[in-house]
Amino acid sequence: MDNSYKIKVQHVTKEYDLYKSQAEKLRSFFSLSNSKVPHFWSLMGISLEVKAGETLGLIGVNGSGKSTLSNIISGIIPQTTGTVEVRGDTSIIAIGAGLRGNLTGLENIRLKALMQGLTNPEIDALMDDIVSFADIGDFLYQPVKSYSSGMKSRLGFSIAVHVNPDILIIDEALSVGDDTFYQKCVDKISEFKDEGKTIVFVSHSLKQIEILCDRVAWIHYGTLKEIGATETVVKHYREFTKWFKGQSKKEKKHFQRQMKANQKAFDIDAYQQQVIEERQANDPNDQNVAAEVKKDFYGSVISEKMSWGNRFLTIAVGIVFVLACLINVSGHSLGDVLQNPGNIVHPETVLHDTNATSGVK
Template sequence: MTEDYKIKVQNVTKEYDLFKTQADKLKSFFSVKTDVPHFWSLMGISFEVKPGEALGLIGVNGSGKSTISNIISGIIPQTTGLVDVRGDTSIVAINAGLKKNLTGRENIRLKSLMQGLTNEEIDDLMDEIIAFADIGDFVDQPVKSYSSGMKSRLGFSIAVHINPDILIIDEALSVGDDTFYQKCVDKIADFKKQGKTIIFVSHSLKQIEFLCDRVAWINYGKLRMIGKTDEVVSKYREFIKWFKKLSKKEKAKFEADQKQIQKDFDIDAYQKSVTDEEAKAHPEVKHMAAKIKKRFYGSVISEKMPKTSVLFTWLVTVAILLFCLVNVSGHPVTHIVKHPDSIVKPTKQLKLPTGVEKDNAKKATKKHHKKTHHKKHVKSEEK
């Protein structure tokens, strides 16, 4: 891979745990081993996008196109691998970054602020964004009342007007009408003239052919092919044509086999294969295994609690339990240290704090004196 790139994706994988219960999720978070099955949406994706290039991502449903675009945009973390993005990204997808309970106008401000714009800059762009989205009075209505086309219009309008370095479009043009589609195409063409980098995810091969310089074909979690648009699209059309000729039973078997491969993927075996390949290509490099391990996990944000944190959590929990037991037992700490078994044998005598015990003793003494004085007074009167 070269150093002249805008986006670099190397050995990227993404694993999803197929939890059945909330208890399984909690066990996984605390790194407790469970029998939860795994599904690898991505199984070692590597490619680069050059500055000013428009790269198309194609593939059948469930192949991982949206997953890789979300990883590049920073919405979700990868499980392993390196993702180096040189510039600010803005993703256009239905519902991406839009809060359903906020109005369109409020979403414009929120998403723009998240992209680093000031309130003054947003005020200057507000009318232009609303005009481009062309959703009328709905701009002041909650987004949850929008149609998918209206959400796409608003999301696209926000994304292109905040002037990002990298624009990621994920199926956002598939739900708009022809008029809005042409506006989007013109805006994308303008972005290309400005030298912006674009990643375009779509099932429309015509859109891909018209807008993209190169295409990456992702097939069930793996990069099947990457290259010039016409070459990759031609091969993909051949695959689709072959798939459509299969019987219903054959299609189901083919898809089930591909999904099973994604479930059976072994990340350790993949890491070893990459290490062996790199060691063979660069025999002069020492400690290749450590280098590859750093590439796989060096920039990854773990979605599970680290072992050190798990150990610390358990230590704190045990300490709190011991503290509670010591207090309930009624024995002093020094006694518990000498006789650990007494922690489960509470003392029969309740010992009050020193100050409280003295106050109670004084009260008892006063009460006794009052009773004695009262008795003497009664006897004297009788006499």
């Protein structure tokens, strides 16, 4: 087994249905076709590896798919196709993930640490360090929903680095703090690096990327544009942003519209076919390529969309439930309703024997 990587992402895509409203989502559930709902492919086939002990930076313009990818790696959201392999006895902590708004900072520390597998005595031993690193004062006793984004980031970062994960996913956590906190975080990340931990670091700050990352992946409107040495990829990305800034307002808009249009028009079947052809070209003797690629695409994915069978079953159960309620309310027996379905909307009339109730003979 190849032990050189800690994270391996293969053919990962992410599709979103762009419903205009909840009502449209509901309508599409009951309709036989959802082809009218526009789709958007946030990721269009990403394959990359993060080696054990390396810090991989993710860069790219706004909306390019960095957070989508880091959330998929963290297991926060599922991919639409592809495999995500996280190697070994590994725990991942994503800074922004898992803070519950209704719980206080203190409660969140305990919850996140418990979820990370720590025992209560272990958490008690760490509590002072986590609290002192986060440095958010009395806000610790307030619900997290009252925190500023900087405070959330401080708390999330502090918990993440103290529960000792093998892999740390840091998504834009350093962009919201002040300089002192930023330096504390950089020192902590450097400590992690020295301990040989694996880090995925998402940032718009090329300076931070240059300081912290061994390699960089440039995500560009849902595709992996380039991956390699930090210096090289950052240089190319700087050239791109310089070129983009040099465009007129109209040209910029046109470029962005074109990129988004590509993401809407992405054809997953064509992409799958392309992967099959590439593999066949590499290994012409392999007769099972199509089945292998299908397994790689869909084998480890739980579909977020309901199959027609399940949809039919859900609707049928719903109808049976409503009928059962109506029969119950109508007072008729099931046999009566089956013989005369109209009874269901005509409640049974109960005739009272007035003589019996009044006791008159």
